[in-house]
Amino acid sequence: MIEPEREQSVRALLPLVRRLARRLKRFVPSLDVDDLVGDGCIGLIRAIDSFDPTRGPQLPEYARRLIVGAMLNGIRRMDPVSERARRIVRDGENQRYALAAARGEVPGAEEMEVRCPGYRRALAAAYRGQPLSLDAPLPAGEALARDWGDDPAQIVERRSERAWLAAQIAALPPRHRAVVLMHYFNGTSLRTVGRQLAISPQRASQLHISAIARLKRRVHAAAH
Structure with a gap:
């Protein structure tokens, strides 16, 4: 595709990028529309550059798939909770619930840290939704959520499940x-x-x- 046609196609399909960004925003309210549009434009340009009019659907439908795919990749990169933190919390929660079932009471944070090293810090990352180094000491005075009636594993999933699902769909x-x-x-x-x-x-x-x-x-x- 020659450059003037390429630019014309980009301008013509930019409303599609914005429309898809708004739809994803409704699906995941915490997302930023501008970030989605930026990622979507990358997908749009890839679609225009790789489009073959002799094969498959028309350009708008072909571009739609690449635009959404680029947006989903962007969501995956924004996942604030590392896979390692999720794994530690998941392992800790499995032990926590097994102990609770055996004893009839939920074990406390100190015991869980002994049984599952790194659990306390990974749990802090899950609650706060911030990337943290699990090997670094906790900042002085850092407050952790102490409502053990909540399910920390669910909190982790609520913060990352959409980004994780987006990655699985993209794969x-x-x-x-x-x-x-x-x-x-x-x-x-x-x-x-x-x-x-x-x-x-x-x-x-x-x-x-x-x-x-x-x-x-x-x-x-x-x-x-």
């Missing part, structure tokens, strides 16, 4: 990913998804079922 095979994004993010019926992907409604339904099964397996694997 799906191309057609599986396209079906999930078009159906759930764009509100497109599976029949219409099939038509836009040049496949039968039955095949679109199969891809949808397969994609959800893959995501469920990854959720299960992450929880164990």
Whole structure:
């Protein structure tokens, strides 16, 4: 595509980028629309540069997938809680609930720190949603949430589950990913998804079922 046509295509599809950013913002209210638009523009440019008019859908539909994919990658990069912190909290919570079931009472923070080193600091990161070095000492006077009636594992998931899910969707095979994004993010019926992907409604339904099964397996694997 020559440069004037490229610039024209970018200008023509910028409203699509903004529209998709607003939709994702409704799905994840904590996101910043400008950040989403910035990531989406990267996907838009990639789509324009790689678009082949002799294959597949028209440019807007082709670009839509790359735009959303770039936005999802941006969400993944913004996940404030490290995988290591999530793993430590998850392991600690498994031990915590096992002890609670055996004793009939929930163990305290000090005991959990002995049983699961790093748990206290990882829990602080989960509550505050900030990246922390798990090997560094806690800052003097740092206050931790002490409501042990809450489920810290759920707090971790509430802060990171959307970003984690976005990463898992982005890792799906191309057609599986396209079906999930078009159906759930764009509100497109599976029949219409099939038509836009040049496949039968039955095949679109199969891809949808397969994609959800893959995501469920990854959720299960992450929880164990």
